[in-house]
Amino acid sequence: MSNMYATKYIEVLRQSFVIALWFMFLTFPVMVIRVNTIENVVEWRWMNIIYVGIGSFIISFLWQHLSGRKASDRKTIPNADGIKSLGQRLLGEKRIALPAAGIVSVFALIFPFVFSIYQTNIMATALMYVVLGLGLNIVVGQAGLLNLGYVAFYAAGAYTYALLHYHFGVGFWAALPLGALAAAVLGILLALPVLRLRGDYLAIVTLGFGEITRIILENWNEFSFGPSGISGIPRPGLFGIEMNIQEATTYLYFLMIILCIITIFVVNRLQNSRIGRALIALREDEIACQAMGINKTRVKLTAFALGSTWAGLVGVIFAAKTTFVNPASFTFLESAMILSIVVLGGMGSITGIIIGALILILLPEYLRAFSDYRMLLFGIIMVIMMIFRPQGIVSGIRRTYEFHLDGSESKK
């Protein structure tokens, strides 16, 4: 037995050594050679290559050690997905879930009065991403249609408000449903040509769609005023009351709280409805789904429309919050960010996505010192997640029913 372990460790050490050598070789030009242009000499920083070697050796060793352990864990639990994760157990336990919900709501209510306007602003942004994440989850998590151009619908909402205000003086509250409608229509327009596509192909087309939208906004000066954007968009009003910047921020924060609650309510109800089940069936098996009498076309259009609506709503709020829109706010990075929220939080899980949004939006704000490495950290987090917890922080869980002998049923 111990002999087996010893050989395994020697193998892991050997591999780590080879990997370290490779890294030293690959990073040699960048890490060692530096041309000092001022004194016109080449500096050889030999110490750096040693650091790279030691560092990559240690990381590679730990990596193989951990993933090896994970593989053996899998073998001992034959039916891993039958066992609920810690998060699910905590959420399922009423004694823990109810007080937790209470604490969260009290915290949410007093937040703007305890913390500064800056913090409130960041929190409002995070809440916007919660709604965006939940919206994208309908398309990606439930219907299984990978959408990399989600930001286009977000932009549709924002520009709907900006343009309607600029041309017709339409107010925030009138623009809110119109923005949602515009995004939903755009969603259906995108869905129509991509009905036959799935997986990678769908991802590429939606990615292109998002970029095309941004490029149109950037270049069609007569329509969208190009890169300079539209400014002077009014903040949301409240019966014509004058508000200073502090009050306006607090007001917007509470608007976002309300929108979040509405979103969670609606998304939760949809999830366990006839339509919600059809979306999931579509993700699971397209052919079987149709063989069950489900109109694939209609379900796909519904998924895109339902998902985009939320982006449109948030888009209008975004325009009102920043009082300014320009195409630079709607890059692919935004789509990637929202998708990361869904993937990190856990596809199909509402709680997971809320947590994911808070982590991904709040952490970079509070870790400003590391802002240069933000994308690097993102990438690392995603890779680690995909290896060790591909189902996300909180995995989605299906509703269960209890059937009693007298013929009644209850939801659990």
Add this chain to the structure above:
Amino acid sequence: MAPLLEVKQLSMNFGGLKALDRVDLDCLPGEITALIGPNGAGKTTFFNCITGIYAPTGGDIFITPPDGVREQINDLNMYKVTQRGLARTFQNIRIFPDMTVLENVMIGRHCRTKAGILGAILRDRTTTAEERAIVRRSYETLEKIGLADDVNMLARNLPYGAQRRLEIARAVATDPFLLLLDEPAAGMNPQETKELEALIVGLRDEREISIFLIEHDMRLVMSLSDRVYVMDYGEMIARGTPQEIRKNPEVIKAYLGEDVGA
């Protein structure tokens, strides 16, 4: 009585390959019809043409529901065929693996219910009543098929034989008048096959669902079917009762090859 399913001169070409060549077939009400034939004979292609996965290149398909009018279904979409009352299972199981067993069957009720987005959000009385009926009906179907103890299990965790039965339950939930089973006994052990046989007979006798099945298990076919069709190289080479088929020289030739010595 008019046949539930009438297939006339059905042809299906994939490029130059004639997968089906002018095939005729009838399924009569209350009967169990079987389609047999060697591997690659075109049986599944035939199913796929009837259920709208492929659009046939020639011929006609008609259905006559027990209390309805005759209708041509050549160009109908797959989901419309199911709505008309033909449900099917697949040769390689196509359940929804990450949904629970109950939810799998609830999907079958989709085409018989109508709740929309607004209903789902508002949960008005009609939607709630409909939802309850879906759950009740699905549970009953599962009880009948013997999966009532596993309703909350993820479908992927069911054993193989149970997954096949779940697929049948899901198809039955769509209220078909004709159930098309593509190799329902494939991969089953003798015990499971025996249970399957009882299940199919039960569906026919109690639920009044006529059955049309593709099967390789000859013992099952011979004991179950009222009428057997034999296909080879895309052509229908024989039809008749199980006794007639057993003695048919064409069939024996297709399965065993020609006796060169004689």
